[in-house]
Amino acid sequence: MTVYAERRKKALALAKGSPVVAMxxxxxxxxxxxxxxGAAIVEPEKTVVVTTPxxxxxxxxxxxxxxxxxxxxxxxxxxxxxxxxxxxEALVDDDRQLRADARFKLRPDVFQGxxxxxxxxxxxxxxxxxxxxxxxxxxxxxLLKPGRTEWEVxxxxxxxxxxxxxxxPSFDGALSPLILASGPNGALPHSDLTRRRLKSGDMVVVDIxxxxxxxxxxxxxTFAVGRPNAEAKKDYSAVLESQLxxxxxxxxxxxxxxxxxxxxxxLQKSGLAEYFIHSTGHGVGIDIHEEPGIRSxxxxxLQENEVVTDxxxxxxxxxxxxRIEDTVRVGSKPTVMTRYTKELVTAG
Numbered sequence: 171m172t173v174y175a176e177r178r179k180k181a182l183a184l185a186k187g188s189p190v191v192a193m194x195x196x197x198x199x200x201x202x203x204x205x206x207x208g209a210a211i212v213e214p215e216k217t218v219v220v221t222t223p224x225x226x227x228x229x230x231x232x233x234x235x236x237x238x239x240x241x242x243x244x245x246x247x248x249x250x251x252x253x254x255x256x257x258x259e260a261l262v263d264d265d266r267q268l269r270a271d272a273r274f275k276l277r278p279d280v281f282q283g284x285x286x287x288x289x290x291x292x293x294x295x296x297x298x299x300x301x302x303x304x305x306x307x308x309x310x311x312x313l314l315k316p317g318r319t320e321w322e323v324x325x326x327x328x329x330x331x332x333x334x335x336x337x338x339p340s341f342d343g344a345l346s347p348l349i350l351a352s353g354p355n356g357a358l359p360h361s362d363l364t365r366r367r368l369k370s371g372d373m374v375v376v377d378i379x380x381x382x383x384x385x386x387x388x389x390x391x392t393f394a395v396g397r398p399n400a401e402a403k404k405d406y407s408a409v410l411e412s413q414l415x416x417x418x419x420x421x422x423x424x425x426x427x428x429x430x431x432x433x434x435x436x437l438q439k440s441g442l443a444e445y446f447i448h449s450t451g452h453g454v455g456i457d458i459h460e461e462p463g464i465r466s467x468x469x470x471x472l473q474e475n476e477v478v479t480d481x482x483x484x485x486x487x488x489x490x491x492x493r494i495e496d497t498v499r500v501g502s503k504p505t506v507m508t509r510y511t512k513e514l515v516t517a518g
Contacts, residue, residue, distance in 0.1 A: 204233035299387035314517035336380035349377035356491030370396030390495035445484035
């Protein structure tokens with residue numbers, strides 16, 4: 171059975187007999203490897219892609235195990251989906267175009283569930299994206315020089331990524347295509363790029379999340395520009411310890427809440443838990459943020475071949491932030507997919 175057949179099978183199984191329709195580019199891509207405007211109706215033997223002449227040729231070229239149905243206008247897509255879906259109640263990931271039709275029920279969890287555990291084809295793409303991030307981190311010591319602005323460094327990062335066939339995603343947390351937060355800007359977990367110039371003594375949070383052939387990687391390293399002060403070095407060691415301790419738990423059968431609590435309890439020993447203000451991690455795949463969420467109190471159990479992040483951090487207002495993040499494949503033991511060193515690297 172092909173990976174596309176397996177993906178259709180997973181979605182239909184989670185729907186428990188109901189028809190399934192994808193109205194978003196991400197879920198259409200999951201089903202067919204075609205990302206574009208339109209809709210996708212899941213059938214056992216194929217996916218029916220409904221789109222317009224603007225996208226039809228590309229859909230014919232890229233979509234696997236798909237029948238492409240072309241309508242004249244975007245407004246016709248929903249009507250055609252209604253005709254092709256039949257009379258049964260269909261489950262849909264986005265109902266904004268279908269709310270007038272009572273046959274469609276909003277159930278984004280069908281695709282969220284299907285996409286949680288990655289197949290080998292997906293893991294290969296994520297691994298390639300992770301390799302690209304490692305290459306970017308290798309260049310950071312020469313890019314992070316006193317006097318350069320965050321924007322200037324980010325421009326170099328974007329150039330390196332593009333040359334390596336990586337593209338930036340969009341995500342809801344910030345406007346910037348990456349996070350490169352120097353000095354006090356690092357205390358903002360989702361800091362936007364600024365014209366601030368790097369200074370000797372800065373800690374710089376570099377959070378990069380690029381996509382390769384539709385699949386994301388996500389990693390953060392915190393660099394020092396020049397010589398960091400004693401407080402920053404001590405805090406860095408504490409964050410690293412919390413990340414290494416929690417990583418040991420990122421394996422099949424572990425509860426997400428327990429992974430998060432390990433970060434909290436480790437940081438408490440250093441008196442830093444109050445500065446840890448977000449969850450420990452999240453799933454990674456077609457979207458930068460997917461299920462499961464590794465957060466406080468979560469009873470969700472990690473499954474083999476999920477891909478998640480582990481990213482503890484602390485944020486001291488007016489001083490700096492420190493975050494260390496890896497993309498990790500879940501198994502009987504964790505497989506860290508981003509391999510750049512986590513020892514504190516000094517630049518400048």
